[in-house]
Amino acid sequence: MKERKQSKKQLKKKKVELPIPFLSKKPKGKNTQTPLGNMVNMLIVFLVIASLYGLLVGNTNTKPEQVTMSTLVASIKANEVEKVVVSGEELQITKKGGVKQVAKKEIESSLSQTLSNYGVTPAELSQTIIEVKRDTGPLFWLNLIPIIIPILFIGFFIWWISRQAKSGGAAQAFSFGQSKARIIDPNDASQKVTFADVAGNKEAKIELLEIVDFLKNPQKFLDIGAKIPKGALLFGSPGTGKTLMARAVAGEAGVPFFHLSGSEFVEMFVGVGASRVRDLFAMAKKAAPAIIFIDEIDAVGRVRGVGVGGGNDEREQTLNQILVEMDGFEPSTSVIVMAATNRADVLDPALLRPGRFDRRVTLDLPDRSDREAIMNVHAKKKPFASDVNITTIAERTPGFSGADLESLMNEGAILAARKDRKEITQDDLLRSIEKVMLGPERLSHIMSKEEKRLTAYHEGGHALVASVLEHSDPVHKISIIARGRTGGYTLKLPLDERRLQSKKAFLDDIAVSLGGYVAEEMIMGDVTTGPSNDLQVSSAMAREMVTRYGMSDKFGPIAFEAGKGRTMFGEGVSAEISGDLAKQIDEEVARIMREGYEKTKKVLSEYRVVLDAIAEKLVEVETLEQPEYEQILIAHNIPLKKKVII
Numbered sequence: 213m214k215e216r217k218q219s220k221k222q223l224k225k226k227k228v229e230l231p232i233p234f235l236s237k238k239p240k241g242k243n244t245q246t247p248l249g250n251m252v253n254m255l256i257v258f259l260v261i262a263s264l265y266g267l268l269v270g271n272t273n274t275k276p277e278q279v280t281m282s283t284l285v286a287s288i289k290a291n292e293v294e295k296v297v298v299s300g301e302e303l304q305i306t307k308k309g310g311v312k313q314v315a316k317k318e319i320e321s322s323l324s325q326t327l328s329n330y331g332v333t334p335a336e337l338s339q340t341i342i343e344v345k346r347d348t349g350p351l352f353w354l355n356l357i358p359i360i361i362p363i364l365f366i367g368f369f370i371w372w373i374s375r376q377a378k379s380g381g382a383a384q385a386f387s388f389g390q391s392k393a394r395i396i397d398p399n400d401a402s403q404k405v406t407f408a409d410v411a412g413n414k415e416a417k418i419e420l421l422e423i424v425d426f427l428k429n430p431q432k433f434l435d436i437g438a439k440i441p442k443g444a445l446l447f448g449s450p451g452t453g454k455t456l457m458a459r460a461v462a463g464e465a466g467v468p469f470f471h472l473s474g475s476e477f478v479e480m481f482v483g484v485g486a487s488r489v490r491d492l493f494a495m496a497k498k499a500a501p502a503i504i505f506i507d508e509i510d511a512v513g514r515v516r517g518v519g520v521g522g523g524n525d526e527r528e529q530t531l532n533q534i535l536v537e538m539d540g541f542e543p544s545t546s547v548i549v550m551a552a553t554n555r556a557d558v559l560d561p562a563l564l565r566p567g568r569f570d571r572r573v574t575l576d577l578p579d580r581s582d583r584e585a586i587m588n589v590h591a592k593k594k595p596f597a598s599d600v601n602i603t604t605i606a607e608r609t610p611g612f613s614g615a616d617l618e619s620l621m622n623e624g625a626i627l628a629a630r631k632d633r634k635e636i637t638q639d640d641l642l643r644s645i646e647k648v649m650l651g652p653e654r655l656s657h658i659m660s661k662e663e664k665r666l667t668a669y670h671e672g673g674h675a676l677v678a679s680v681l682e683h684s685d686p687v688h689k690i691s692i693i694a695r696g697r698t699g700g701y702t703l704k705l706p707l708d709e710r711r712l713q714s715k716k717a718f719l720d721d722i723a724v725s726l727g728g729y730v731a732e733e734m735i736m737g738d739v740t741t742g743p744s745n746d747l748q749v750s751s752a753m754a755r756e757m758v759t760r761y762g763m764s765d766k767f768g769p770i771a772f773e774a775g776k777g778r779t780m781f782g783e784g785v786s787a788e789i790s791g792d793l794a795k796q797i798d799e800e801v802a803r804i805m806r807e808g809y810e811k812t813k814k815v816l817s818e819y820r821v822v823l824d825a826i827a828e829k830l831v832e833v834e835t836l837e838q839p840e841y842e843q844i845l846i847a848h849n850i851p852l853k854k855k856v857i858i
């Protein structure tokens with residue numbers, strides 16, 4: 213959740229118009245009107261049109277008196293008619309006195325024919341001028357107006373609605389084919405990210421430098437017959453800086469960066485994803501050399517054809533289109549597709565085939581020195597008090613991602629600002645570690661005296677077991693202040709950054725996790741729901757020892773996770789382990805847990821006096837930092853763990 217928010221924030225960059233004719237589409241008209249304003253506008257337009265229409269139609273209403281054919285015949289016989297103008301079926305009659313009348317005749321027969329049928333003699337008729345007009349002129353158009361105006365009106369209405377829709381939220385419905393990529397212009401200094409902004413990750417940078425080189429100087433590679441790689445895939449847990457790294461590659465190469473998230477391809481209409489892919493690639497090719505970056509590609513790039521019901525067609529079509537586009541590049545097209553994911557295991561193998569994403573770069577969680585470097589990047593523009601020691605903070609934050617560290621620095625600044633200080637102190641940063649790790653302090657949670665004592669014993673139990681057992685990490689801090697969802701916590705940190713964990717360390721860690729449970733049991737003769745998370749964590753550890761690391765006495769060196777990954781229902785543990793074997797594994801896990809429990813119980817019973825001392829102190833001060841805690845240990849002759857200098 214946190215990670216998502218961050219990448220959103222980071223991507224909320226304005227669109228940049230590139231100096232490429234294709235891309236400099238007319239910006240969509242800004243519509244500053246309120247919905248109410250629109251309604252009023254529309255009403256006015258409607259009224260104007262309606263009154264115009266009325267005027268035109270009303271014109272024909274002021275026509276002269278309409279008379280019947282027989283009246284006309286009578287008038288002619290009486291020699292009252294001066295002139296009759298025939299236009300089509302209309303007869304415009306002008307009487308001798310100047311009075312005008314109109315009449316209608318049948319279209320098929322001529323006027324003289326009709327009149328003679330009515331019994332008008334040629335002599336009688338000769339006194340009247342008969343004029344025949346072929347072209348009906350403006351009258352003809354007037355007749356059409358009642359038809360044309362509504363058509364015009366409807367046309368205008370449709371145009372108007374679509375314009376509204378485009379500038380409003382329903383835009384996708386009208387422009388669903390267009391790619392929604394955000395583009396970062398290489399010339400926009402305010403958005404430029406380079407490798408200098410990405411701390412650590414040396415190997416990844418070296419690997420990606422090659423791509424920078426390709427983009428800067430494609431000819432060099434083409435001349436020697438080398439094919440330009442098409443894609444690079446960035447793997448790494450959330451917040452390790454994948455998005456940042458991709459932008460830095462574009463920044464280093466000075467090429468436009470087309471950014472789209474996997475989930476943005478897929479929308480409400482089938483086929484939209486594929487058409488967006490086409491659009492995106494077409495845009496990038498016009499702008500070449502360029503980078504297309506598809507973030508969170510697992511949203512579209514999951515293994516095809518799995519899952520109940522054969523998977524999602526729309527997603528598959530989108531993925532196919534990406535593959536087609538990547539295959540369709542001319543060898544000389546210098547467009548490189550970068551993609552990022554934290555779920556490499558679920559990607560479709562077709563994506564990883566040579567000629568597609570054949571460059572793969574892994575971004576690891578930062579180690580101690582990288583953490584320090586990342587914090588230094590984010591420390592720029594932040595005023596620190598003289599007591600700040602970033603190295604210490606880096607030591608205390610194993611497992612933090614780049615995004616976590618950025619957030620830590622920010623929390624520190626917020627803490628200082630809230631206290632109206634002008635500088636950030638070491639204490640601000642130390643407190644921010646816990647805030648980022650466990651959430652804010654729960655100030656509203658007031659513990660009863662009994663609850664406080666219980667929590668103190670629980671945390672004291674963890675800490676004491678950790679200090680006594682040989683292979684567990686030293687304790688840095690104990691606290692019984694509730695935070696986020698925890699009642700209290702014990703912070704223990706490895707002496708050195710290690711990548712490998714031994715079986716002995718696993719067993720001791722399980723015992724430490726059970727320290728809270730056993731301590732509660734000892735002082736209350738009962739257990740609470742408090743240690744439920746401890747139990748989950750330690751049971752999971754025990755299970756991994758058996759099924760993944762070959763650390764169980766019973767099974768020896770074997771991993772039972774062969775079928776993990778793809779099953780009919782997506783991912784999960786496969787059913788390949790037989791029921792009988794599963795039962796044996798469960799028994800082995802239970803045995804490890806039981807032995808851990810015995811070990812913990814032995815330690816806490818033996819050092820009960822020390823446990824009492826720690827708990828008593830905790831109830832009093834609520835938080836124990838390492839030096840104060842170690843004083844209690846020294847007072848009871850428990851040796852301290854030495855930091856190994858490496």
Ligand code: ADP
Nearest residue numbers: 219410411450451452453454455456614615618
């Ligand atoms: P990801 O895409 O891997 O989830 P991001 O690239 O969005 O991670 O990183 C989130 C933020 O964390 C970045 O904006 C950056 O501020 C910070 N960050 C992550 N890794 C690093 C790093 N190596 N150096 C500097 N800042 C980093």
Ligand code: MG
Nearest residue numbers: 219454455507
């Ligand atoms: Mg990201």
Ligand code: ZN
Nearest residue numbers: 674728743746
């Ligand atoms: Zn606990």
